[in-house]
Amino acid sequence: MQDATATVRARLMTWAARLREPFATKARRRRMLTAYTFMLPSLVVLAVFMFYPLVRAAWLSLTNYAFFGSSHFIGLGNYVQLVHDPQFWGDLVNTVYYAGVTTPVSVALALALALLLNRQRLPGRGILRAAIFVPAVVSLAVAAIPFRLMFTPSIGFATFWLARLGIHTSDWLTSQTLAMPAVIIVGIWKNVGFYMVIYIAGLQTIPREFYEAATIDGASPWARFRRITLPLLSNTTMFVTIIAAIASFQAFDQIFVMTGGGPAFSTETLVMLIYREGFSNFQMGYASAIGYVLLLIILVLSLLQMRFFNRRIVRY
Amino acid sequence: MLQSPAAPEQSRRLAVLPGLPRRASRRPRRSFTAVFGTGWALAVGIAAALVVIFPLVWMLATSLKPEAQIITAHPGLFPTQITWSNYAQAWTAIDFPRLLLNTTIFAGGVTVLSLTFDSLTAYALARLDFPGKNVMFVLILITLMLPFQVNLVPLFLELTSFHWINTYQGLILPRATNAFGIFFLRQFFLSIPKEVEDAARIDGASDFKIYRKIILPMSFPAVLTLGLFHFMYNWNDLLWPLIVSTSSSMYTLSSGLALFLGSHVILYGLVMAGSVMAIVPMVVAFVLVQRRFVESIATSGLR
Numbered sequence: 001m002q003d004a005t006a007t008v009r010a011r012l013m014t015w016a017a018r019l020r021e022p023f024a025t026k027a028r029r030r031r032m033l034t035a036y037t038f039m040l041p042s043l044v045v046l047a048v049f050m051f052y053p054l055v056r057a058a059w060l061s062l063t064n065y066a067f068f069g070s071s072h073f074i075g076l077g078n079y080v081q082l083v084h085d086p087q088f089w090g091d092l093v094n095t096v097y098y099a100g101v102t103t104p105v106s107v108a109l110a111l112a113l114a115l116l117l118n119r120q121r122l123p124g125r126g127i128l129r130a131a132i133f134v135p136a137v138v139s140l141a142v143a144a145i146p147f148r149l150m151f152t153p154s155i156g157f158a159t160f161w162l163a164r165l166g167i168h169t170s171d172w173l174t175s176q177t178l179a180m181p182a183v184i185i186v187g188i189w190k191n192v193g194f195y196m197v198i199y200i201a202g203l204q205t206i207p208r209e210f211y212e213a214a215t216i217d218g219a220s221p222w223a224r225f226r227r228i229t230l231p232l233l234s235n236t237t238m239f240v241t242i243i244a245a246i247a248s249f250q251a252f253d254q255i256f257v258m259t260g261g262g263p264a265f266s267t268e269t270l271v272m273l274i275y276r277e278g279f280s281n282f283q284m285g286y287a288s289a290i291g292y293v294l295l296l297i298i299l300v301l302s303l304l305q306m307r308f309f310n311r312r313i314v315r316y
Numbered sequence: 317m318l319q320s321p322a323a324p325e326q327s328r329r330l331a332v333l334p335g336l337p338r339r340a341s342r343r344p345r346r347s348f349t350a351v352f353g354t355g356w357a358l359a360v361g362i363a364a365a366l367v368v369i370f371p372l373v374w375m376l377a378t379s380l381k382p383e384a385q386i387i388t389a390h391p392g393l394f395p396t397q398i399t400w401s402n403y404a405q406a407w408t409a410i411d412f413p414r415l416l417l418n419t420t421i422f423a424g425g426v427t428v429l430s431l432t433f434d435s436l437t438a439y440a441l442a443r444l445d446f447p448g449k450n451v452m453f454v455l456i457l458i459t460l461m462l463p464f465q466v467n468l469v470p471l472f473l474e475l476t477s478f479h480w481i482n483t484y485q486g487l488i489l490p491r492a493t494n495a496f497g498i499f500f501l502r503q504f505f506l507s508i509p510k511e512v513e514d515a516a517r518i519d520g521a522s523d524f525k526i527y528r529k530i531i532l533p534m535s536f537p538a539v540l541t542l543g544l545f546h547f548m549y550n551w552n553d554l555l556w557p558l559i560v561s562t563s564s565s566m567y568t569l570s571s572g573l574a575l576f577l578g579s580h581v582i583l584y585g586l587v588m589a590g591s592v593m594a595i596v597p598m599v600v601a602f603v604l605v606q607r608r609f610v611e612s613i614a615t616s617g618l619r
Contacts, residue, residue, distance in 0.1 A: 021447070034523050035446035042437040042493040043452075049490035050459055053470035060469060113364060116357050123358065130606050131365035134372065137602040138595040139552035141570040145577055145591045146375035149584055189368065250463055253554045257574050271465050271555070278469045279559065291466035302461035 061288035068282060078289035087265070088273065088290065095269045097180060099248035102187045106244050107237065109192050114199030115229070129200070133193035140190050144254035147186050148173065151258070176266040179259050183267055186254040191247065195240045202236030203229070242305040249297055270294050372595075379403070379588035386584045402589035409583075410576050410590050411564070418484075419568040422557065423550040425488040430546050431539060434497035439527045441498070442505035443513075453502075459495040465555070472559050482566045487557060491550065497542050504538040505531060544605065551598060569594040 023029055036043075061078055065071040082088050113132060117125045135143060151172040172178040206229065214224050230237075252271040255261060261268035261276065268276070270290060278287030374393065378386055379402050381395040406412060440446070441453055471490060472481075480486030512534070513526045521529070532539065550556075557568040558575075567575065573590055 031444070032446045032448075035440045035444045035449070038440035038444070038523070038527075039437045039452065041433040042498065045433065045489070045493040046456075046459065046495075049471065049474075049492075050462075050467065053467040053474060054462070056470035056473070057466055113361075116361050116364070119354065119357055121354055122361065123354075125361070128361045128365045130603075132368045134369060134599065134602065137548055137552075137598045138372070139554070139570045139598070141552070141554040141574045142591050142594045143371065145573060145587060146371045146378070148577070149378070149588070150371065150374065189371070193368065246463075250465065252465075253570075253574075256554065256558075257577060260578065274465055274468060275555070275558075279472070284469045284473070287469050288466075291463075291469065294463055295466045298463040299461055306461075 057288045057291055060285050061292055063285045065285040065288075066282050067284055071285070074285075078286050081286065082289055082293065090265060091268045091270055091273045092293075094180070094265075094267060095249060095251070098184060098187070098251050098267075098269060099245055101181075101184050102248040102251075103241060103244045105184075106188050106192050106195055107241050109188065110195035110199050110240065111233075111237070113192065113196045114203055115225075117196070118200050118203045129193075129197070133197060135190045135192075136194040140186075140253040141257050143190070144186055144257035147182075147189075147254065148258045151182055173259050174263050176263055179263060179267045183251075183255050183258055186258065187248065187251060190254070191244065195244060198240055199233070199236055202233050206232045239305070242301055246298055246301050246305075249294070249301070270297075372599075375588050376592055379585060379592045381585055383583060383585050399585075402583075402585035403593070405583070406586045406590040406593065409586055410572055412590065412593060414565060415567055415569045415572040415594075418561075418566060418572075419551055419570075421484055422487045422568055423547050425484065426491045426550045427543050427546040429488065429492040430494050430497055431543050433493040434542070435501050435532060435535075435539065436527070437493070437498045438501035438505050439523075439531060442502045443508075443526075443531065444523065456495045456498050460499065468555070468559055475560060480560075482561055482563045486560045487566075487568075491556070494546065497546065500542055501535065501538060504535050508534055544601075548598060548601075 021028075023032075062073060062075060063071045064074050064077065116122075117129050117132075119125065122128075153171045172182040210228050210232075211224055214228060219227070250271055251269050252275070255267050255269060255272060256275075259267045261272045271294065274287050274290050274294070277283045277290060377394055380398045380400070382397065382399045382401075385392075385395060385397075437456075441449060441456075475481050475486045475490075478486070480489075508531060513521075513530055516526050516530060551568075552570060553568075554570045554574060557571040561567050561571060564572070564575075573587070573594055576590070577587060
């Protein structure tokens with residue numbers, strides 16, 4: 001008994017000593033003061049506009065706060081309501097549909113374009129790369145405006161020429177089956193050039209000798225791609241896939257402009273649901289709960305990315 | 317492992333062929349296929365580039381058409397007569413100068429503040445040694461993993477209680493530091509050798525002086541790149557200004573145009589002209605710094 005108390009006391013003493021250590025000498029105190037002074041502006045901003053809202057969102061998600069009117073603690077009520085809310089499940093399915101198509105198609109197209117535009121003797125490849133990259137620098141919300149008009153039948157360029165080619169489509173944006181593909185196309189259009197550039201950087205890290213050796217050995221282009229390019233690009237592919245997935249789970253801009261989540265909520269994503277519940281219906285507690293579901297999804301994807309980053313250095 | 321039917325055959329070829337002597341006769345045929353392949357690649361590349369920029373070209377072409385040429389049963393791509401009246405109308409109808417001013421102050425303010433705060437923090441994390449450094453770094457890394465949409469509601473309530481809705485500080489200050497920016501600059505600052513500051517230290521220069529006179533100038537390319545990203549990201553953003561700006565005098569280009577489209581009987585030419593004016597600054601900036609921009613994404617692999 002006596003011994004146990006002594007051990008605890010000894011441990012507390014070492015902890016206290018360790019805590020006091022940074023403050024022990026004047027030089028150390030000054031060093032710490034300097035460092036935290038440097039970080040002060042960022043830390044204040046992060047505390048006030050990041051961590052405090054995060055905690056407040058967690059608290060809000062446990063209340064029935066509705067902006068106008070009183071607020072009551074309802075425990076996990078919002079989360080229980082979510083589980084039984086067909087709207088939430090519908091929007092979750094929409095989000096997964098959007099991400100599930102946008103992510104692999106963007107990545108595959110980006111890889112194909114990178115392979116195409118990484119050829120040594122291709123004339124004008126810089127201009128072609130730049131042209132394909134342009135959507136990455138323009139506002140998705142603004143770029144979605146011409147897309148919306150292109151899909152509008154009364155002036156619709158796309159619908160008119162498709163009809164000329166014998167493909168008769170209805171109004172894409174008011175069709176429950178075609179509206180989602182339309183916003184997916186715009187999502188892919190926006191990011192494919194960006195991912196392509198990352199892929200080109202990945203391609204340039206592969207030593208040319210590998211290809212030369214394989215060519216001498218008579219490997220076909222497909223074999224070279226399958227046995228050299230693809231395995232050596234696996235890190236890049238993983239990175240691009242995860243950032244593409246994270247971006248597509250947060251889809252909002254072009255959907256807001258093109259369909260507003262309609263028709264009949266067929267293009268409403270989780271972020272749009274947060275926006276609608278929080279800022280149209282003012283169900284802010286409920287919106288916060290949906291926010292935390294989104295946070296969970298993104299967190300899992302980010303942790304996958306982190307894990308991968310730590311194993312990133314694959315050398316051949 | 318899943319393999320296409322052709323794959324085992326190819327791996328056999330790969331396995332067998334290393335022992336074989338090199339066949340000189342293959343060379344001419346390869347150069348023919350190389351030429352042929354380049355032509356083919358060029359055609360596909362041009363086609364892809366045209367598809368990608370087509371919506372933007374169409375937007376530009378439509379903005380120059382009179383309304384009667386836009387709403388027609390036979391829409392052509394190019395205007396048969398060019399009119400600038402859409403631009404003149406858009407300029408006043410959506411109060412374009414105001415949107416441009418708001419967007420510039422918002423994106424510019426965030427960029428300046430965030431570059432300052434991010435670089436100060438990055439300096440401490442990269443070049444100073446102090447207790448709690450790892451905790452701070454991990455804390456900042458964690459914020460990188462959080463979707464900002466989770467904070468929309470509490471931030472709106474917070475700004476409401478500060479009476480900061482529809483103000484520039486409400487738009488700018490919550491974005492005045494950026495975890496990605498801190499991380500990005502920290503990596504760059506770490507790569508600067510310790511020796512460069514030794515002479516200054518011996519002369520008794522303070523940390524702030526070393527940061528200001530040595531580290532920042534040496535990191536100019538990284539700071540510029542990050543500045544471009546901050547500026548572009550905020551210039552283009554929709555959701556955040558949508559939440560903070562509820563009055564039309566505080567809209568940004570993205571939110572102003574998006575809401576204009578939602579609330580009016582659409583004059584297509586006018587909307588297209590407004591859209592062109594909204595994206596032209598970014599496209600021009602991109603063309604000017606294109607090489608650096610693409611390279612820096614390639615080397616840092618970001619966002």
